[in-house]
Each structure stands twice: as structure tokens, then as C-alpha cells.
Amino acid sequence: MSTRILGIDFGTSRTVFSMTSTKARSEPEIVVIDKKPFVETIMRLDDSGSIELFGTEAWEKIDEAPERTFYEFKMGISKVGTSEQDQPATTEVAETRFTPQQLGLMFLRRAREKIEKLVFNESSLADEVIITVIGYPAEWNEKQRMTTIDMAQEAGFPNVHGCEEPLGVIYYHDYKGDLSVDHEQTILVYDFGGGTSDVVVVKTVANEKPQVLGIGGALNLGGRDFDKAIYNILLVQCGLSPQSMDPRDVVTIRRAGRTLKEKLAVAYHDGRNNVESTVYLYGTRAQKRLHLDLPTFEKCCEPLIHRFSEPVNDALNRADTAREAINLSILAGGSARMHYVRKALDELFPNDVSFQSPDPSEVVAKGLAIYGRFFQGEKVVDSLQSSTLGGSKSSTNPEFPRHVRSDNSHISSRLSSFWGQLATRGKIGICIGILSLAFLFMLAIGGSNSIKSGNLVEEIRRYAELGDAEAQFEIAERYFYGKGIQQDILEAYKWYYISSRLGYSNSEKKIRDLRKRRWLLFSSEISQDDANRIEKEADRLIQRNRW
Template sequence: MPNAVSGLDFGTTNSTIGLVRQGVPTLLPVEGEDVTIPSALFFSLEDGRTYFGRSAVAEYVDGSEGRFMRALKSVLGSSLMSETTQVGRMRLTFQDLIGRFLGHLREKYSEAMGEAPDAVVLGRPVHFVDGDETADRTAQDQLEEAARQQGFRHIEFQFEPVAAALYFERQVTSEQLALVVDIGGGTSDFSVVRLSPEAARATNRLSDILASTGVHVGGTDFDRMLSIARVMPLLGMGSETADRKRTMPNWYFNEMATWHRINTLYTPKIKRDIFELKREAAEPEKLARFEHVLEHRSGHRLAGAVEAAKIALSDRDEAVIRLKEGGFALHAPAPRAAFEAAVGELVERIAGAIDEALAQAAVAAEAIETVILTGGGAQTPIVRAAATARFPSAQIVQSDAFGSVGLGLTIDAARRFA
């Protein structure tokens, strides 16, 4: 049997690692006293170090020379996993990069507990890749191999929404039917689960999971759509050539608006392309902004400004996307109404997946007694409304947005490896 066990939630935007101590699920500190860490890495070309989490973000925002990586979970199962990327003098695979991050979490466990975990239950979305079972299985295999390369010898997986249900179940006093809504950074997952005090003590819960569905829609997709709607037009998207015969190719702007694709634009060829487009443009000043973002590798700083505005819109009717640095200033108003219009299709996909979960479980909406909301995206008003509208009589529970999945995974790990 393994000497030490853990539950590890490798998220698109945030990650955790924990264990059960004296019967209590606990998340371990992974960055200072924080039990959550942004899923980000920065490879410094100045001191040769690799920075993780908030430290990685700080190095990048401060303008240190190096390579910034975020939202790596979104790459699993995609064609990017077979490619390598330049990091200083090294060429690393994306599996190597994911492994380094998992290894960092394992080290943090070791620092806190005095021993590194042999066994882990990793969280996974219901679908890494929509509509492609082969790619979905490949994504899980890639994550498993990345963990194995870092020293985990016993590896199991649990659906992230099921893990959130396991954590909430500790407080239920009678049997009930629950819908778990987990809106993460890269995926949205939904599970219909039968909960009860008696079932909470069982190790095998397959019979209590009535349905699990998911879509590849998450917080970074909401960032992307807001960026395309409010920022990319200021960088040239949709603008015309001076002869009015063509518009600028959309794909440059779509890539710049997508967290895990931004680094692919930092090549000499792309810089030449944008330079030539600027010469042909009816509004060259817009392409000059795009050129600046490329030249100064400001894409993730820009994406961070978009994300900050999105988060602000959870409490306000209007926000502003701001980025100011040497020779560059961007100020883009972002009304909530414009944001909700931009993400309408994403919300419809989330609503459709909820309907699919109910259909799979063969239960009516009225039978759901509790809706458990988790994940940062569940705090977005339009998403929360879509997730709860079908259940006017249900108890709505806002679980720990960034910790409930990790805590549930620790409970699952303690049962599996006991």
C-alpha cells in the first residue's frame, strides 16, 4: 500500500493538493500560506529559475525576461501536446511543462508533511475534449503519464463535479438528489448524484452517480469572447485594408485572445505578417497596437486585464479593460450587457449540458433538491442564472469556489487507498 496519499486538483486557472488528516479533508499550503496556486509557470531567462503560481505571474507582469505559461490543462488531448516549445535554450513538450507543475505541488506536499505522496487521485473534467472519446482518453493518459514522471506511483481519477459532491455530502442529514455545477477555467461539468449520510461512508459510489455530462466551456472561454468583443477590434480585428477589398485575417486575433495559444504568436514570421498587414491597413494605428503586444510579449498581461474586467462584472454593471505600459495604453469599456451578449452562445451550451444531465439521469428538474455551485465561473451572474433557473424550489449551495473539488479528491483518495 502507498505510504502517503493525496488528492490533486490540477485546474486550468488554479490548483490544490491535500490529504485527509484525522478524518478531516485538508488542503495544504502551496504558495506561502495560500492553499490555492494559479496554474502558471514562468521560466526566467535572467536568473534561470522556474517560478510557479503568483510568483510566476509577478515575474511576468514586472517585465522580467522569460517565458510565461498558463492554462496548460487546456492543451491536454489537443495537437499541441505532440509539439515542443522553446523555453530558453531548451525545447520542452507540453507534457514536460504540465509535469513540472505537478511536481511542484508534490514538493509542497513533501515540505508540509515530511514525505512525498506515492498515491494520488487526480481530478478530471467529464470531457477533456468534446465529442471525441479517443482524444478524451488520450488527454487522461497524458495527465497520468505527467504525474507518473514526477514520482506518483498509484494514480486514480475522479470526475471533478463528483469530487465536489463528496465534499458537500459530509454535511447532509438525509438522502437527497443533487446537481453539481462545476464551472472551471477550461470546462463546465454537471453531475446528478444521490447523496446521503449512509452513502458518504461507502467507498464505491458508482450506483449513486446518475449522470455526468460536460462541455469544453470555462472561464478562459468567457475571457476569450470578451476580448474578441471589446479588445481585439482595437488591435485591428475586423478592420479593412486601405483599398477596402479585404479585412484583416481573424485568426491572429483569435489566437491572441486565447490564453493557451498566445505564446504561439511570438515568432519572427508572425511579426513579419503583422508588419505587412499594418502597411496595407486602412487603420494602421490599430495594427501598431497588435505589433506592440507581440514585440513586448504583452499578450498574457492583456488577457489578465480582460480577466480582471470579467471578474469585476460579477458585482458591477460596467468595468473597464485597462493595460498601460511603455508606449502602449489601452482603455476599453466593458458593460455587463455587452459581455453577456458576447458569451450568450457559451451560456446556451452550459444550459444544454444541464438538460442532458437531467435526461441521462431520467429525472425531472423538480426532483433536484440541491444545486451545488463550484468553480470560479459559477460566480458569473449570467452563468449562475442559467444553472439555477430550472430549479426554483431547490436549495442553492455556493460551495468553496476553488477548494471544494480538491477537498473532495482528498476524501476519495483516503477511501481508495485505505
């Protein structure tokens, strides 16, 4: 029986849900709620303490009733089990107190109801065979983790398991082929979220369980802390004093600060360094044009920018690992989009292979779903059959999971994906596929020394040079990510460009993204002059070979 798996990236600012199944071999799908691939982690309550507005609608109308609008309650959960006391929020009208756990429960319950309506045709999740995996910051203690799991369980999500958010990132990139948990390497993941910055150091060795060497975090180094710094700058622009402000203007300007921060990240990669936004101020009863440029951002956020390395050093110290020992570093999380982040990571690890998740805001949710797919496996499915009758099971999974080579489950999953995609390919693609199949087979029977990955790369290159657009895209991907070949961004761009000129849609999309400078990996390695030169050379190559 196919079991659905739901991954929940419960974020401080935004929450993302992804869905897959134990039999699926495609990438997990993001659950679209209210026409958005995410849910703003915010809600407004009415006078009776029930949810009045939820998600994006509550965020867009936060200024209408700030005293009854609640957000960033995940940060309150981070105080559970510590010396700090939870500070319950209070609605002025109803005079009802809500702890952060209660707010999180209400939020997740409403999200579950929407998922049931949108995905399951209003069928209860309790009637479905489902595994739920919810993430939490790597730095959280056991009580905070269990609070999160129990909260999701009480909200109606069945069979809830937990996973550190950065580990979900590793599982996603293992699935995508950007790395393999069966290769000997030391991986560092920097999950830069809205409320926290989490870093995990993981050691992987062939045919052994990956080992978490160290975890580091910084609770006051997330996107919300940058929003607060920008908020102070915007107050000056508005000529307002925090002591005399209308409460509606407080939340309006805070919302504008986050919006400008996100717009500036996009503008930077499009070659611009200034963004603007217009807000209505209740205190002055007038509109105000707010602006943010790169120098202003860097100045007001300078203390936070300088702290970027704190969770990295913390994780490395706990792992007793030197920076030089890191082979691969990965950036994820919504705040990783900020312009300085990629450069800061490269400066910390100048000699390793590093990359940023293509969509850093979705990678954790997808990775959690993949975690459930590969790690839970038949053991959890078996327990699920009985637990649906006798109650649900919740658990944390502190050990990092791995694909199991001994029973060939890892190989079989990749071969199923292989055959599903092979059916749509042409003659050249089938030849490449057969070579890939032979390579995987030799690995499965322990004969990895009998066939080298370089042979596969050379065969793909041969078909690329014969003019096959799909092979050209394949070789470009390998150059871009350094998969089985020395990473070379210039060479990757050449083959993406040639493949796109021959009409291959995946390459066309990649070229569009690269030209818009959405890929930090790309923008840090190649100039516009280089791109123009490569395109001219590629055009001559196409003409000379009559592709």
C-alpha cells in the same frame, strides 16, 4: 497509523492543493503556496528548458517573455485519445518542444517540491505515508484520466488515485452536512471551471452505493472562453489589431480580461456593475485604462451564456432523467462566481433545492481529499504499507464511493468530530450535542423511525428562543441550507442577526458575508429592505426577551 491525504484540483487556470488525514475529522486544509491558497497554472521556462518562474510570479510577469511562458496546458491533455493531434509548444530560443503532458509534469513536480518544503520540512513525499487523489473532468475518457494520474505519479506524488471533479464536490457537501449520500435523492453538480464545464447526475439511496447516472461536459465553455470574448472587446478599447500587435500586449490584454471578469463578479455582489484596470501597452509605450461593465460583459459573452444549459441537458439525456426529478443541484468551480450563473441554474431547476459552494474555487480540492479519507480507508492503507516497498499504485475510481453504514464507519467518523467540538461548548451546546448523538445512534442501529430529525430541530429552536447564541446560529444554518427543515432565507437571516448581536463570532462572519452579498443563494432571495425590516424586528425581540 494516520495516513496523509493530498487532494489536487489540477485546473486550467489555477491549481489548488488540500491536505487531510485518515484520522482527521476537521475540514481539509488548503495548502498555501507562495502565500496564495492556489497556484496559477502557468510557468516560464529559461533558455535551457528549466522552470524560471512559477505560478503567480509567472502570471504577473507574463508580458516579459510570452514566448517562453506556458499556460492552459491542461486543455492539451484533453485531446489525448481523440482524433485531434496534440500541438506541442516550442520555445523560440531553445527550440525545444514540449507536449502538454510534459508541461503538466514539470508544473506538478515543481508544486510537489514546494509542498515538501513548506509542509514537510523538505522531507520527500516518498518518505511519508500519503495517498494522493487528483481530479479530472467528468467528461474525460479513460486514456485522458490515466494520463493525468500517470503525470502526477511521475511528478513524485505517491499512491495516486483519480476522481471526477464533480464527485469531489458531492463528497465535500456530504461532509459539511449540506446533503447526505445515504438519503434517497437525485443530485446534479455543475462544476464550472476555467477550461471545462462538467455536470454529473448522481442517484443516492439509503444503504446502497451511490450511482452515477449520467455525465455531461462542454470543453469550450469554461472561464478561458469568457476571457477570450472579453479580450476582443478590450482590443477595441485599445484600438489595436490582432495582426499587428506586440506579442507582449496580447498576453497583457488577455490577463487584463480575466482580471476584469473576476473583479466584475465581486463588484456585482457588492452592488456595482463596472470595473476598471490599468495596463501598460508595449506597442504604444503608454498606459491604457480598460473597463468592463455588466451590459458589455453580457453582450460579448452572450453566445457562451446561452450555452449554459448544454452540459446539463447532455448529462440529463445520458442519465435518462427529467429535470423535474432533480432534488438538489450544486454549483462549484471558479467560474461559478460569475453573476448570471446562479440565476441560470435556478431557471433550469426552479423546484429543487440548490446552492452554491461557499468557496467554489476550493471545494473540489477539499472534496478530493475527503474522497481519499472515506473511500480509500483501511484497504488502501493496507496496500500502501506494501507499496511503499515495492512501488506505488495508481488507479482510477470510476464508481462513486460512499460512506459504509454496515460497519458504522460513517457514524464513528461523525461522532469523533462531535466529541472534538463538544469540548469547547457550553451547557446548552452539550444538551444539543447529546440530542444529536442520540439521533445518530438510532440511525446507526437502524432505528431511524424511532427518532425524527424534526425533534432535534425543535430542541435546537427551543434553546435558541431561550437566548443561546450558538443554538441561534445552529437554527439559522438549518434554515439557510434547508437541513431537516423547510428552507427559509428570511428566517435564517433573523437568527444569524440575533446570534451576531449576542456576540457569536460565526454568526458575525456570516452576517458580514451576507451584507457584502457574497452568497448568491442569499442575494437572490432577499432584498436590502427585507434585511432592514428583519433587523429591526430582531432588535425588538432581543430587547423584549432581555437576551
